Amino acid sequence: MLSYAGRRILQLIPLLLIISFVVFVALEMTPGDPVTLLLGQNASPEAVADLRAKLGLDRPLVVQYLSFVANAVQGDLGISYRSGREVVAELARTAGVSATLATTGMLIAVLVGVGVGILAAVKQYSIIDTVTRVGVLTLVSLPVFWLAILLIIGFSVKWPIFPAFGWGTYLHLVLPAIALSTYPLAVIARLTRSSMLEVLGGDYIRTARAAGLPERTVVMKYALKNALVPVMTVIGLQFGALIGGAVLTETVFGIPGMGRLMVTAIEGRDYPVVRGAVLLGTVVFVVINLLVDVLYKWVDPRQRGV
């Protein structure tokens, strides 16, 4: 298991190199010049040339990339063009916020999604099942930003229970986490339901029932454990979608997270911040999926030899 995890971590190195290079090239190809944007309408051509040289943007792309990699391995991701603050500090400031939001959103999605999925499967064709299936379809189709604004109008303006925006207390977390959780919740619920239905039809479940085990034990101990294996893979993948959703959620709710940092950075062509955020995002995504895979092997003995 450990050597497997080690191997996966090592695979991260070439992946990060590739991703950072792609980001480098993509930013270079994006129209819009950081120096012009930075200096604005009143800049003199000399000032533009001067700043370009200062930021090292006048060097060939490969040279810029190599110096970026050389600094990055020493933990230096550069300085934000816009704010003049260290990129590492900017990421440190925002990553915790985004992690809290994403984890809470995922927690809601997993707890509710799995619960609803089980219920719908156990009570197949009942009213609960129908409501779940319709509900899941609705949630999957809801655009996050729209739902977010609806939640704000409902629970901050009409019934002022939660703050409309900002960060700082647990109350600030509720609406954004709910908005963020809907999509993965729907996906998890749907998958749990179908996976449970498949498992519940298995021979060993019939045997367990025939042996006179209580239905609760059959469902929760025998069926669920097997049904959740595919669900776990999806949870890992959904974290990726969650990172994307966090960009919108953070913007709508005015949360000082990494998604918002990145949007502002892209708009202002703040290359160092964009690169840093993409790299961190990649690491997080890979590590989460690694954790899921390790967990997967732990849960499913059939996978251990692979």
Place this chain on the structure above:
Amino acid sequence: MNHIKGAWPRRGAVALALLTSLTLTGCGLSAGGDSEAAAPVAESKDVSLRIGTSADAQSLDPPNFSLTADFTRLDLLYDQLITLAPDGTPEPGLATSWKQDSDTEWTFEIRQGVKFSDGTDLTAEVVKTNLERASKAKQGSGYLGVIESVEATGNQVKVRLSKPFSGLLNNLSVPVAGIVSAKAIAEGEKDLSSRPVGTGPYVLKTWNPDELMVLERNENYWGEKPPVKTLEIVPIPEASTRYAALQSGDVHVIENPPPSELASIRASEDLTEVIEVKAQPVFLGFELKQVPDVKVRRAIAMAIDKEAIVSTVLEGVGEPATKGLIPPALISPSDEPITIPHDVEGAKRLMAEAGAKNVTLDLVVPTDYYLKDKEVAEVLKEQLKEIGVTANLKMQESGTWFTSLLEHKTQMYWLGWGMTAGDPADMLTRVFRSGAVNNMSGYAGSDEDIDRLALLPVKTKEREDLMNKIQRRLVMDDVVVVPVYHSTNFYATGAGVEGFHTRRSTLWDLSKITVRQK
């Protein structure tokens, strides 16, 4: 979850919960109520005010600012040598008086008894350090690069320019020319972007980027102290959320409410809109090499119904540019309006005269940069269609858009030009002087007159007449641009808030504000 009997799912859930609680503690979340919500306070001299803005500041170092959002904050934290009256007339700031010794030499008398927030005194030497620094700084050079040398003797500062420039006083009034403590500069310029040390009416108390900035009134301020004691600035990028925050009372004032909510703001008993002049014309420009026929350009100008655009698309948040390119607030009116009136039939005749058929022109427009730019562009397209011109809309993200314009990669462009320094000559020089970087049209027909502006003292009849002559040529004779509207500062205030005003170029005027208990 009580019914789950299997061992691992419970462990998984516990682990996840643990992870959440760890990250929660890790980033300083606290349990409890919304202690930061702004409850309206009793009316008094010591009100606190919470403003929701569309963007956060980026850098608080005056000559190295980053965004226009920085301007409002710099304006509160720093003073400049000069302040501007609403009509653009220079008035004393940190300089009590000044005189122009020659075309290129000015002497300023520096105000006595002013202290920086770090306790140091304002002296002529400090001003010298600042002007020298600003004239070479990232942003400062764009305004003060013309300063060649500075000399401090006693209480006076003598400034020598590399060439005659009558707009110097105006440029010295811009937040970018804010005077910083020389001690703070010496201690480390890098820190200035997040730790401002000025003489302004406010001092920075806390700043969590993208979350909250708290300014406290400077109790040692040399000028008239503002009524607002604590000013909280919260960036809320999404307009609908900002509006909801205003409705729920989370903030007292918001910048740029969604224009679609204007009717509901007007209908509401609690909310008030604040729509005030801002020195920024927004116009349709032509790249002259690519649209060489002045008849076609004139026909396009005739096809555009400015009033309809402002009243329907902008919902009244703006002023139709029917008097000229230069905002009427900044110049004495010319004898006759400088505009090409809306006349579709005339435009069609002109197109026929020019022999122009099936004309297709690219129009590059930024997205979400100026008010409802996408919708305005759609209407422009429809209006041009009436005279047989097909506008091929290219909606570009703002960074891409500005580069397209600089590289002359379009036939028509949509652009606004802010006049922070309150001197329209600045725009004329930067946008319509041949060889200027920002001359997006490639125009070269007024160079001599534009150059003469730098020699004539500001706010004189001679200079204003000359500016009117230039803008008449730009708008009516050569049809380089079609001014469509003058943008306005747009704010909304909540229940019990009165007297919130703006000053030209997006600055806040907090001198008359009152906040009262519900």
